[in-house]
Amino acid sequence: MTERSEPARRPTALCRDCLVLFDGKPADGRCPHCQSPRVVGHPELASLSVAHLDCDAFYASVEKRDRPELADRPVIVGGGRRGVVAACCYVARIYGVRSAMPMFKALERCPDATVIKPDMARYRVEGHRIREMMEASTPLVEPISIDEAFLDLSGTEALHQGPPARTLAALVRRIEREVGVTASIGLSYNKFLAKIASELDKPRGFAVVGEAEALDFLSEQPVGAISGVGDRLQTALSRDGITLIRHLRRYEETELMARYGAMGRRLYAFAWGRDPRPVAPNEPAKSISGETTFDDDVDDPAELLRRLWPQCERVARRLKAADLAGQSVTLKLKTRDFKIITRAHKLSDPTNMADRLYRTAEPMLRRACDGRKFRLIGIGAGDLTAGVFADPPDLLDPDRGRRKQVESAIDAVRQRLGDHAITKGRGFKPGR
Template identity: 35%
Template sequence: MSKLRAIIHVDMDAFYAAIEELDHPPWRGLPLVVGELGPRSVVSTASYAARRYGIRSAMPTLAAQRLCPQALFVPVRMSRYREVSAEVFGVFAEVSPEIEGLSLDEAFLDVTRSLRLFGGEVERIGRYLKQEIHQRTGLNASVGMAHNKLLAKLASELSKPDGFLRIQPDQVHAVLDPLPVGRLWTVGKVAEASLHRLGIHTVGELRFAEPRRLLQACGNQAALWQRLANGLDERPVDSAAEEKSVSAESTFVTDLTTLDQSLSWLAQLAERVGERLRAHGLQGRTVTVKLRKPPFETHTRQLSLPQPSDSTDVLLDAGRELLRRWWAAEKSPSLRLLGIGMSQFAPVPQSGLFAAPAEQGGRDQLADRINRKFGRGSLVRGVVLKSRKPGPEES
């Protein structure tokens, strides 16, 4: 039998809302919703006090207000959340290089090779993570530990908030069997409904279901689900997973009805994407523009670059061309959402010893340094100023 792995899943508690409470102490304990009120806004995160009223992520903010009229609604501050996330991931890197980030506030760590440094106990590593994250950021993390990813994630979920739980190999069935079948990885709402029609409501019932009947009713996923129901999961922690794309988008309270407005917003979004590309050492070949007409008709347009680039101007020129083409083809163009992104990344080539610095690259790097020092938006293209009106919900 192969040696069991030591896997940790860390999930920050109500991350965005917790940061807002940390930065604004009078808000602590209030039903707080991250997401501005508006007909097209949704909840990004809700504090635990707000969740008691039934408020959940991705819910329209107006629906959240109906559930809790006294709730405090605050705007998303993504740059601040990324800043705290970097501190959290810095703690992860102190215990293992094998980190699979799932989002700004969630990650898997394979700490199998780190056990000897912590006396052979995964719980000591888990406690170190919790304590260091809290000491450095003031925030609580829920930590789940097990011998695979499925069980480690369940452990953190079951112990939230401020959780700390290890699922031992001999506890797997005791923990899994009573859970609703929808708690398993890959079992979504449609799959859950299919299993319910077979009379399967718990993970234990799925584990003991007759495989042939399950296969006939649910298809090829049936075998995977039964393996998961038995607590089996061989997925590795994928620390080499690369970003497939870098993008930014905004949803508007009032539709954009002129090309001039739209180009201005596109420039602001392109600056954000360009800055992120350079920060991560990425150069891409494919530019994508996302356009959503009211009410919910979404279009995407793509353009391939002759060579990989991280230049904001190159990105913006391609995006402008795509936007103008789409605008000209529409009878009555208007936009409720606009986005731009870069994908198909290639390695950044190393400059030759005597290569002259590219003028545009120098301008971009200078702008990045100024914006890092004085805050995003301190130095922008003039066209961006036309977009600076309240109301968009950005991501």
């Protein structure tokens, strides 16, 4: 009679410093091999494979890395007093500073902060280095922004000689050593829960949410933790007595859809810990946009149109560089009291011309000008498609072909001599 062998136990704890896996988190919380306190333990640690990696205060971390004298100081990355906070370090956050906060409010809360103008080119270089490290860990990387992404490490155990949790800890350790910034990990069985988990233990965090605990964990989470639930929807949910995710479980999917439209389906699924979305590498951009914040509030339509034109050129340049075209145009305005106004128009056919973006946005802007002062203007192209479909001949607009030729000629001159080599009159100030 042969003895039945017991299935091998999967490790439930990991040291994030020496990367040793073992069973059971020690009573003193320290790694039994290197005595590091950075131990993560969870019953499902070795079976979960979907992660969200988010660099900690990325822009500010890059600045502190390159300027060691700022290591213990509050740092804010952003524009002038009229702009907003693009990023802030954790020292600044102690004072209540947050990303997207108006700069004047941030400086009221933290007047001693060092303010640094964003250097996007430098951040992109570092973000690209980090992306390459992610893709060396798994081909299933879905970028969310310059410094964060979803990763699916299913099936990578043999390649990396260990479960996804260990591979992720090694990835973060490599990012710290080679790039000089820190990152936090959320590990779970779907993207929704991985994203929430990554926010639980920042900075340098590693949080795990397993299937067995998912419903209990979600019960006390605010509905605002669900991606897509903005301030307006959160207010509507609150009016209906829904402030926590567990409150959504009172309703059937059809009821939530009747109340909140297509978003109701997502609310229902996420409330029960379900998220069927795969980690999708190289998912195409959904829109391309550009915006600018004014030094002084503007209410004059002519001045607003003058400020709009460079943003149209910027978006058109990015569309052409990516060989894309947009079939919808969105105008964005922000009032002096920070209320955001958007207007959108669907085009008959796609465009990547600055001229068409401007001509489409102009009537929307004129209708929005009702005496209010604005602090920001922006333009976006959505419903993106291949650039080959851009701006076909149109019998209703016989002059389009000529305008397209003129714009192509301007693009060619700028490519040789620089972006400021030639400028259209609509971008000039009156009197120039």
